Amino acid sequence: xxxxxxxxxxxxxxxxENLTVYCNSSSVFSxxxxxxxxxxxxxxLLVTVVTGGEVKKLKRLTFQFGDxxxxxxxxxxxxxxxxxxxxxxxxxxxxxxxxxxKSTFGDGTTLTVKP
Amino acid sequence: xAGVTQTxxxxxxxxxxxxxxxxxxxxxxxxxxxxxxxxxMGLKLIYYSVGAGITDKGEVPNGYNVSRxxxxxxxxxxxxxxxxxxxxxxCASSPGQGSYEQYFGPGTRLTVT
Numbered sequence: 001x002x003x004x005x006x007x008x009x010x011x012x013x014x015x016x017e018n019l020t021v022y023c024n025s026s027s028v029f030s031x032x033x034x035x036x037x038x039x040x041x042x043x044x045l046l047v048t049v050v051t052g053g054e055v056k057k058l059k060r061l062t063f064q065f066g067d068x069x070x071x072x073x074x075x076x077x078x079x080x081x082x083x084x085x086x087x088x089x090x091x092x093x094x095x096x097x098x099x100x101x102k103s104t105f106g107d108g109t110t111l112t113v114k115p
Numbered sequence: 116x117a118g119v120t121q122t123x124x125x126x127x128x129x130x131x132x133x134x135x136x137x138x139x140x141x142x143x144x145x146x147x148x149x150x151x152x153x154x155x156m157g158l159k160l161i162y163y164s165v166g167a168g169i170t171d172k173g174e175v176p177n178g179y180n181v182s183r184x185x186x187x188x189x190x191x192x193x194x195x196x197x198x199x200x201x202x203x204x205x206c207a208s209s210p211g212q213g214s215y216e217q218y219f220g221p222g223t224r225l226t227v228t
Contacts, residue, residue, distance in 0.1 A: 033216055042119075042205050042219030043158075088157060092215040101146045101165045102173070103215050107157035 003027055004089055004106035012112040016078055021109040023089030024071045030092055032072045033103070034063055037086040079113045086110050117141050119220035121206050127226045128196040136191040136223050138206030144218070145211035147189040149173075149181065151202040152222075158205065164189055165211060196227045 005024045013019055023032065031050045035043035047056050049065035049072060056063045060083075062075040076083055090105040122137045140147065145166050150158040150173075160173030164183040178200060180192040189208075193200060203224050207217040 031215060035217075035219075040222075042207075042222050043217075045216050045218065048216055090215075090217070101209070101211055101215075102160065102163060103217065105150075105158045110155070 002107065003093075003104045004091060006087075006089060006106035006109050008109060009107070010110050010112075012114065013079055015080055015113055015115050017113075018075070018077050019079055019111070020073055020075045021087055021111070022071065022073050023106055025091075026070065028069050030069070032065060032069075032089055032091045034072070034074055035088040035090065037088060037108070039085070043086075043088055076111075079111075081113045081115050084111060084113050119206055119208055119218055121204075121220035121223050123223060124221065125224045127228065128193075130196060130198065130227060132196050133192070133194050134196070136193070136204055136206075136225075138189045138191065138220060139187050140189075140206075140208040140218070141187065142208060142210075142218065143186060144208035145186070146209040147183065148207045148209070148217065149179070149189070149191045150205045150207065151175065151200075152205060153202050161191065161204075193225075198227050201225060201227045 007022050033048050034046045037043040047063045052067045052069045054065045060077045064073050086108045088108045090103045093102045119140045148163045149161040159175045162181040164170045167186050170181050203222050205222045206220045209217045
């Protein structure tokens, strides 16, 4: 069972458009991380959100953590071809599972931005 | 600062062969991880370690083994390679102690034929 569900799975847009991708769970997370993975490379950490309702901005990227800490979203304004990649969300497994140090990853959203 | 390094970058194995994927980090991170990523999919945890001498299984450990004799190195051993192990393998490290941010290596693309 996937703890983190990401949607949409695929997204193809034109340069300049705005988009939002989602990361949802029925479980509460102490934090969530967002990564971007370009073809042929390893994932690169973009941001960590920790507090319910928190909003973080990274240039044209806006990350929000849900009030209940069960979901998160990534909004990209005026997308550029350089934003193309796989966007992954991840979060630490609940402590009561004695999974100290382990995170679970969503399956990701593959974003293609066409010039 | 090299971060997380992995070797080799590419490898083709025949069914039944064995090999070791190397991973090293120079950030003095306590936690290290091995993931596999199949085409169009996310990351599946194979094994992880919370410190030298301590390892534990992840979601998909069958067919793999690990060791962690030092903080820096975390090799992944494939015994009796099977076509189902064709995948891209990523090593990652994390500071631990409440930080779950992971830093990934560039990956090893393995094909078993």
